[in-house]
Amino acid sequence: MSKKLKRTVRATALLGAAVVAAGSLGLLASPALAAPGDAGHGSITVYKFEKPVGAELGPNDGSKLPDATIAGALPLIADFTVCEIDNIDLAKQDDWLRLSKLTAVGNPDVAPGVTESTPPANAAKLGACIDTQTTDASTGKAVFHSLPADRAYMVYESKLPAGSAGPVQATILTVPYPGKDDGNGNVQWNYNPHIYPKNSILGKGSTKNGKLVGDTVSFDVTVPIVSLPGDQKHTQFVIKDTLSSSIKFTTGKVVLTPVAPAPEVTLVEGTHYALSNSGGTVTMSLLPEGLKLVDGAVGGKLVFTINADLIATGDTTNKADVTINGKVVTPEVPNPEDFSAGWIAKTGKLKSGTTEALQGAQFEVFNVKTTDSTCPTNFADAQAKAAVPANGITQVKGGPYESGIDGKTKTMALANGQKFCAYETKIPSGFKGETSGYMFTVAAPGEFLKVENTQVGVDKGDLPALPITGAAGQVLLLGSGAALLAAAGVMFALRRRKATQSL
Structure with a gap:
């Protein structure tokens, strides 16, 4: 069978297989049946991923990597453009040998171009840029269909992924592309080569x-x-x-x-x-x-x-x-948390039974664990526990917090939902206070805690007893004095009578 007849048979078989199996994909050649010079069409598939740290995903020989191999790769969104390279005819053996002398450039900042070192009269040059595709966000994939075979193409990154450290090198591919040996010594030709260009994304994952x-x-x-x-x-x-x-x-x-x-x-x-x-x-x-x-x-x-x-x-x-x-x-904080500004209110309970704002009290505040149900025993105990980070207790800055004429301390801003213990370290003169802590939880801006001191003398036993005074006391005193005078008069009369009788 002549060479021409062999090619006719191959092309006819390819066409029938493509119509049945590939439909409109335009895969008008296959590795098993076609070779350079058989014409037809092919495709170029680009998978765009973030550059991994360490080993590459797999060999860069134009073959499709297994899905399991690229399953963990991070896809990127980028634009790629495919351009023809003129004056290269891969139906000719000599033009295959010229491929190693080609250099391609092209990226968003550099116009696409192809040069050939020691070129012949009909030097290779950039032809028409025939298609631009955006890679899929979920897979990183873009496919250039229906590319005429026996041609060389340049594929370059025409729009970079967001945050990319720089463009990948423009790539020269052929359709068909030399494939692997089939194991029986037969050369395979890949009419649908795949490439896996990767970008370093600066700050990605921040x-x-x-x-x-x-x-x-x-x-x-x-x-x-x-x-x-x-x-x-x-x-x-x-x-x-x-x-x-x-x-x-x-x-x-x-x-x-x-x-x-x-x-x-x-x-x-x-x-x-x-x-x-x-x-x-x-x-x-x-x-x-x-x-x-x-x-x-x-x-x-x-x-x-x-x-x-x-x-x-x-x-x-x-x-x-x-x-x-x-x-x-621009990384952002997920699930922001609230904090509120507020104060401690100080009041005094007076002997009159009324309550009024109390000035001059001082407080120190500690942040305790949300699992705590009681405060440390006293201020000194809280300080000692706060000195050991493992205890999970910290002292709120800005103390002491002193109550003003309105009974309110200066404001403090504290985390919502967290627990705090306040200790009254200075009690206004003439009032009673507690050495133990007052626990509170912040829920909203405003008054965090109200602490009431009782005036000394309100409770029985606060002061030593005083002498009894008043009208009833005076009557009792006068009565006692009169009785004493009467008794003295009687005694004087008795003594006088006794003296008279003795004369």
């Missing part, structure tokens, strides 16, 4: 959380360290966080956790990073020494902790801008 403890809040911004394309290095790593007016920045801390077993590293301000606070906007910027550490910690994470005091009613709603090499991601 998280932010907020933790309320008593009268303070801490935010942790956690940023995974990903590998950069090619020989790129980190040139910028900035975390900026604008705090709400209900909290006040106090301190910051940066910790780098490389891949185990490398130890955690606490970075040094001024050496590894700069930290500033301007009007409530906190900015952490890695310095050159810090950037070097991050370059060596791919696969690890950086955690920037912001500590702040609660100063007014609000919640932990917050987000940060993470900028790495010009790319920005």
Whole structure:
């Protein structure tokens, strides 16, 4: 059978199989039946994933990777464009040998192009860019159908995924593409090659959380360290966080956790990073020494902790801008928690039976565990327990909280739903108080607790007994005096009579 007849038989068989099995997919050739020069059509499939840390997903030989192999890969949304390469005819053996001399460029910032080193008179060049596809958000997949066979194509990333460290290299593919040996010594040709370009996504997976403890809040911004394309290095790593007016920045801390077993590293301000606070906007910027550490910690994470005091009613709603090499991601705090500003009200119970606002009382407040049902025995006991972090007790800042003329202490902002114990460390003169703690739970802004002192003298036994005074006492006293005078008169009369008789 002649070569021409063989090709006619192959093409006819291919066409029948394609119509039955592939429908409108345009797969007009197959690895088992076709070879270069058989014409027909094929396809190019792109799977776009985030670049993994460590090993690649599989071989980059144009074959389709098993679904189980790519099941854990993170798909990305990007645009890819396919362009023809003119003056390359893969029905000709010599043109196959020219492929190694081709260089392709193209990305959102660089116009697509193809050059050929030591070219012949009809040098390869960029032809028509015939299709652009957006990768599927759930699979990362895009397919370019009905591509004429025996052609070379350039595929380039024409729109980057959000946060990408940079574009992938433009790729030259052929239809058909050399496939694997079938095991019997026969060359296979892949008319539907697959490629798996991957991008490093700067800041991808960054998280932010907020933790309320008593009268303070801490935010942790956690940023995974990903590998950069090619020989790129980190040139910028900035975390900026604008705090709400209900909290006040106090301190910051940066910790780098490389891949185990490398130890955690606490970075040094001024050496590894700069930290500033301007009007409530906190900015952490890695310095050159810090950037070097991050370059060596791919696969690890950086955690920037912001500590702040609660100063007014609000919640932990917050987000940060993470900028790495010009790319920005904005992690937010999930499930924000509330906190409230309020006060302790101080009253005095008077001997008259009335109650009035009491000035001059002082309180210290402690945040205790929500599982506690009683307060530490007294103020000294609470202080001792707060000195041991494992006890889960902290002293609220800003004390002592002293009651004013209206009986209210200055305000304190505390976490909703948490328990607190207040101790009266100074009792106004002339009143009685308690040394034990007063437990309360914050639910809303306003009055957190009301403490009443009783005036000394209200309760029996408060004071020593006084002499009896008043009208009844005076009558009794006069009566007693008259009786004494009468008795003295009788005695005088008896003595006088006795003396007369003796004369």
